[in-house]
Amino acid sequence: MTSYCPVTDGIIERLGQIVGPSGVLCDREKMAPYAHDEVSEEAYTRMPDVVVKPENAEQVCQILRLANEERVPVTPRGAGTGLSAGCVPVYGGIVLSLDRMNRILEIDRENLFMVVEPGVTTGEIQRRAREEGLLYAGDPCSAESSHIGGNVAENAGGNKAVKYGTTSRYVYGLEVVLPSGEMTTLGGKCVKDVTGYDLVHLIVGSEGTLGVVTKIWLKLVPMPRFTVDLLAPFADMQTAIEVVPRIMVDGGVVPTSIEFMDSQSIKAAEDYLNASLPHSDAGAYVIVELEGNGEAEVAADYERIGKLCQEHGALEVYVADNLSTQERIWKARKCIAEALRVVSPVYCMEDITVPISEIPAMLDEIAETARRFNVSIPCFGHAGDGNIHATLLRGPMDDRTWSETRDHVLEEMYSATYKHGGNMSGEHGIGAKRAKHLARLMDPVQIGMIKAIKTAFDPSLILNPGKIVE
Ligand SMILES: Cc1cc2nc3c(=O)[nH]c(=O)nc-3n(C[C@H](O)[C@H](O)[C@H](O)COP(=O)(O)OP(=O)(O)OC[C@H]3O[C@@H](n4cnc5c(N)ncnc54)[C@H](O)[C@@H]3O)c2cc1C
Structure with missing residues (x-):
């Protein structure tokens, strides 16, 4: 210690x-x-x-x-x-x-880069890129409040990761202050760079344990001209989730997003927004976003995916092809974390990640754990990349029961995740919350590598101690 x-x-x-x-x-x-x-x-x-x-x-x-x-x-x-x-x-x-440290330092249209300080909100970066007709593709549901420095440190995922990947794909350069107080610039505007180890992507996702990020070079991409969202309610969760691999494999297009909400998440969102959602008595929603540059091409894509959803049990397929209907759908999806907090002010939101073909089996395991411990575990998240936000609600439990139940549920859930070829965190990171579980479940060889990297950067262990590994 x-x-x-x-x-x-x-x-x-x-x-x-x-x-x-x-x-x-x-x-x-x-x-x-x-x-x-x-x-x-x-x-x-x-x-x-x-x-x-x-x-x-x-x-x-x-x-x-x-x-x-x-x-x-x-x-x-x-x-x-x-x-x-x-x-x-x-x-x-x-x-x-x-x-x-919240300034946008440069928008370089010639090279398609934005250079920013870490304290700029992700939403501001998205808006500034849009004003230039460009897209910053990082899109966590917390975009309006989280900072790009935090997104980099966590390698944030989000709604567009199916098509665009996570934050790391857009980080080409970083200015970093090491725990010693030395400053260095890694990478920059070069699109290809294999000069030595890939230190940029060692820092991305290192959760503030290796260095403090003080400047970020972000890649921008052209903004697609047409976007359509589909909302498909299903009678039950299993039918809904089984459509996801079908969309990915047989859909003939990479959707920008495939999200899901179970019945508890739908109800919580409806109550929180005080607005009626379509088919809110459904067992689950699947939300699919498609985009492209040709209107006819996007229309053909959404018709094909919509048909596929219906063939696989969708009760209906709602098409949102204008901003106001699209915002309605995404408001419901993005408010779930806050909405569940109204249902239970204390909860434990998890972030497990499995191969998409394993989502149905993983959701079965979570439902079985919930039954055995007699608890509520609403599930929602990023179905297209196998990232499930299983959220254990505390409800009226006393402190001791809560802490014991939470630990047992987490142990079971993480073990099941590993059994299905997954990992305990897809985007929220380990932090202090999951460190003891990581120590239990990660290959000791890898724990040793993490510790060796940590001590190479921070021999006095002053930077963000107690996170990822002790
Ligand atoms: C409603 C809601 C929705 C969310 N949706 C998503 C989602 O869709 N996808 C997703 O990935 N996450 C999501 N999150 C989680 C969270 O928003 C992300 O993890 C986000 O990246 C954290 O950014 P932050 O600025 O708040 O960082 P903080 O919470 O302040 O810090 C997070 C970590 O980053 C480190 N850090 C912060 N700034 C720096 C820096 N400049 N240099 C080095 N280390 C630094 C901190 O030490 C800490 O370890 C959501 C959270 C909420 C509450």
Whole structure:
């Protein structure tokens, strides 16, 4: 177990000299929002000793140099929308909030790049790209609140990953401050680059444990001209989910998204939005997004996929080909996390990922676990890439029953995931929340590799300790 030094008044004074007094928070009330992310459990809450908000990379270098000298832990933080307690300072110390580094530095139309600081929201990046007729294809459901720095650190997925892949595919360069306080630029605007190890993609998804990202080179792509969404309600979940591999294999087109919502998620979304959704008594929804540059080609695609859905049991297929109907569908899909929180203020949202052909079997296992423990586990998520957000609701359980039930359910769910060729996290990361399960389930050789990489970057273990592996 690593031991750290306390944050003294002297350290706080030096932080104030680096970022100016308005960039340092020590008041408990002001620091309270920095003690947690979106994991809604007390166990994953820890008050920082100080929050510091740099305005530029040079200040980040000075903060890390100071922390390294004084052996104080530093936890980088974006918008705090994470679902793995990744930005929670589990050992106390400094929370390094990147929210003042929020500028779009360049939009390079000739090379199709946008260069940004880490504190820009993903939604802002999407809008700025759209204004240029371009697409930034990263699209987590939290786009309006999460920061691109957090997306990079988690290698965020989201709704468009079926066609476009995850955040990492669009990150070509990073400016990174190492735990020692040294700064370096990895990659940049070159589309091909195999010069040495692929350090850019070692940092992407490293959950703020290897370095602090201070600048990001993002690839943009042309914006498709036509987009259509299909909403297909099904009588039950199994029939709905069995259509997913059929769409992927027999559909003749790679959809942009294939999402699903089970009956509990549909009801929760309907109540939360206080709006009636079509066929809201259905057992499940499948949402398919298709896009392209030719109107007739997109129409032919959606007719074919719609027919396929009907042949495989869809009760109806609704076609949304204008912004307002498309927004209605996506509002329902994107609000589920908040909607379930109204149903149960404490819940445990999981992020398991299996090959798409295994989704039906995996959902059976989850339903069986829910029956055995007599709990509710609504499921929704990114069916087209096998990523299931199984969400265990606490309901009226007392603390002890909840913590025991949650641990048993997670153990079973993760073990079943591995049995079906999957992994415990498709996009939310390990953070503090899943570290003990990772230690149980990951090949020890790989745990050893992760530890070796961590100590190579951060021999004093000051950067985001307690995450991924101890
Ligand atoms: C309603 C809702 C919907 C969501 N939908 C999706 C989804 O569709 N897809 C998906 O992938 N996720 C989703 N998430 C999870 C979350 O939004 C993502 O993980 C997001 O990438 C986190 O970004 P953030 O800025 O909030 O990061 P934070 O939560 O602040 O931090 C996340 C991690 O990144 C590290 N970090 C942050 N900034 C930096 C930096 N500059 N340098 C180094 N490390 C850094 C932190 O230390 C931490 O480990 C959702 C969350 C919510 C609440």
